[in-house]
Amino acid sequence: MVDVAVIGAGIVGLAVARELLIRRPSLRLVVLEKEQEIAAHQSSHNSGVIHSGLYYKPGSLKARACVAGAARLIRYCDEKGIPYRLCGKVVVATSPEEIPRLEELYRRGQANGVPGLRMVGPEELRELEPHVTGVRAIWSPRTGIVDFSQVARAYADDVLERGGQICTGYRVVVIHQRSCSTVVETTAGDVEARAIVSCAGLYADRIARLTGAPPVPQIVPFRGDYYVLRPERASLIRGNVYPVPDPRFPFLGVHFTPRMDGQVWLGPNAVLAFAREGYQRTAVNLTELAEAVRYVGFRKLARKYWRTGLAELWRDFSKRAFLRSLQRYVPELVDDDLLPGPSGVRAQALSPDGELVDDFVLDRQPGILHVRNAPSPAATSSLEIARMIADEVEPML
Missing domain, CATH: 3.30.9 (D-Amino Acid Oxidase; Chain A, domain 2)
Incomplete structure (x- = not known):
């Protein structure tokens, strides 16, 4: 039996495993991944943007995790020698009708503590992006780019160096709970754990249903x-x-x-x-x-x-x-x-009412935590999401 089984070796699952092992070096931890390689889906099929936290509703998990997570990610890349580039971002209004929405976005960014935001006119926009046309723009100098596949591999290396296991080719088929543990049946064998963290991405809802969690979202x-x-x-x-x-x-x-x-x-x-x-x-x-x-x-x-x-x-x-x-x-x-x-x-x-679930969503059950919704900026926020999840999981151990 292990202490923690993390389902999913995408960037969030690997970050969670890394964070738990940093906090508890003696932890017996395994990451279960259905593919033959890590970070095979959303973690390697994304735009590679280090988001600054501009778009998200103030006070939301996304807003808090993105601003703090971007800063932590940049420090991590510096420590590991992972190349990145803070090339910045302009959010461009192409007509006067868009300016009120642009101004509201700027207020959101300020409320979220996004560093360095400025409103710029068409002349300064041309200096920043000579071939881009617009009537007004927000300049976010701390937006960057990175290869998140490389980041995920670095997280995996950290997990292995700290004694964790990463098991590829382990597709989860059944989950059933015992009095003090949970058994995860996979195509490559069974794993019994005191605590389960599901970071299953495209199959997050299906894994949740295996444990009797709500079918929605x-x-x-x-x-x-x-x-x-x-x-x-x-x-x-x-x-x-x-x-x-x-x-x-x-x-x-x-x-x-x-x-x-x-x-x-x-x-x-x-x-x-x-x-x-x-x-x-x-x-x-x-x-x-x-x-x-x-x-x-x-x-x-x-x-x-x-x-x-x-x-x-x-x-x-x-x-x-x-x-x-x-x-x-x-x-x-x-x-x-x-x-x-x-x-x-x-x-x-x-959600059942036809709305996109905008914020990160965590579902909690005895001994199990499901990450039910982790779209962009989850990669940018991965280290901070991991911190939040580890706070939830530690009391289970």
């Missing part, structure tokens, strides 16, 4: 496709360029993201994925698709945002439509500048 997967800026045109973008969020729509919209390898990603859009790990348009899992479509929360979301959904779907298949959305910010882009790029799948928790 349910995870509905949304795929985001990117284009990549042609290398000869990568100099068009210096840092992150983001739109002003529109509260009428459920997702942020396309943006420009520089990468550590010198690429610039353009996107993503957001469409229903036909499989929880459906990174390609042709990837279909009929059981998972039916589960999503039958869910009352998804049907309510679809009814509310059907026009937006159709526009996103059209943009997914029409390069010209995708280009037009980008030209709002960089008018000189042309069709040949956009090359096919990667995609990711976002594990989005939906």
